[in-house]
Amino acid sequence: MLEVKNVTVKYGSLTIIDDVSFTLGENQWLMIVGPNGAGKSTVINAISQGAPYTGTILFNGTDISQCKPSKLARNIGVLMQNHYVGYSFTVGEIVRLGRYAYSSGIFGSTSDEDDDLIKDALELTGMSKLADKSVLTLSGGELQRTFLAQLFAQNPQILLLDEPTNHLDLVYQKLVFGLIRDWIDRTGRSVISVVHDLSLARAYGTNAVLMDCGKIVASGTAEEVINQPHLNDVYAMDVGSWMRSMLAQWQ
Template sequence: MIEVRGLTCGYGEKTVLHDINLSVGKGEFFGIIGPNGSGKTTMLRAMTRLIRPAKGTVLLGGIDMKSLHTADVARKIAVVSQSMPLIEMTVREFVLLGRIPYYRKLQFFEKDEDTAIAERVMEMTGIRHLAGAFMSEMSAGEVQLAFIARGLAQEPQVLLLDEPTSHLDITHQAAILDLVKRLNRQEGLTVVIILHDLNLASEYCDRLVLMDGGRIRKVGTPAEVLEYETIEAVYRTVVVVRQNPLSQKPFVMIVSGEVREKCTKGS
């Protein structure tokens, strides 16, 4: 679905990503993990043409994205960013922004079809009862659901999410990721998601790419990527990796400095 070939890019004189080669299959739930500053968000931006590559290409369905019109890209890829400014508009108005890529020239108002799609995606994300509420009045979890609904209103083939669970409690983290997983499985939506929490990434993602210093350290299933030697080398901390007894997925536990000190003295 998305293929990155020999991608090198960054900001101005600063190169952030170095010779990245990566592919995400259709219908896959794909996670991007790595420490702060490792290039995760830059990777996501490159996949949406927000950053122009210095070298390499990004293909969408086998087509070089440089050859696609901006509206065509927006009909195929929706982005849910972690930045959530307070917006003085209702949830319905905000979700309808997702229909802009389908507006025809000189069209200034939504059609009945746009309204119907907005209602449907609000129902799918569980926020239809909030349609008349103002975005600035909602909780962080509700705002994130509205952002996802706006993305779904684009009727995309690919949903890109940049840390959608940041600043949320575990109840809302699970609700958001369960929703995205359900859309992935039931609607065939391809998902590429940045997650800081390694255990959430392990639990929800089919495959992971671990970024380190703007390069790919490892790609594979959670069991293949989340090995303690790899995690310790990349994150420069001591961890213990065990298996979730229910999902059989890896579970990463941090070892505190105090415990490390006790273990060192005990040995």
């Protein structure tokens, strides 16, 4: 479905990611993990065409750098970790914007299919009862669910998620990751997530890429990649012992 081939991002003389290559198949949830400064978010930015890069990124064999923005938005949706909203749109209006890539313009009318997808997205994320509420009054978890609903309404083939539960409490972490897992199971589509929490990455990911200093250290199934030998080298600590010591407090 998606092929990232020898992608490098540089800003001046500084190399952020270096010769990164991986593939994403259908019904996969690929976790990109690694320490701060590894280049994880830059991979997401390159795929979404938000960062200049060399190399090639193919979606179903087509170079996405040659795609029109509207076509790209129909196939790839992006959820960032922070949302800065300074406008009093309602939840429903924000979710409806997910259908913009399919419209004839800003004043284009919505179809029955649009309305059905918007309704389904609100219901799936538990935001139907808040559809008429201003986004300025939402909690962090509600706001993240609103923009996740917008992505579901957008109905892309691939979701790109940059720390989707950053700053959210445990309840919303579980809820958001569960919603994404259900979406994959229901649609057979795929997700790439940047995740700092290794436990969440291991629990929900089917596949993983471990990065350090802009390079891929390991790639494969989540179980193959997110294991003690790889992690100890990258994080320069005994990750397994640390995780077990944290768990021991609850036993």
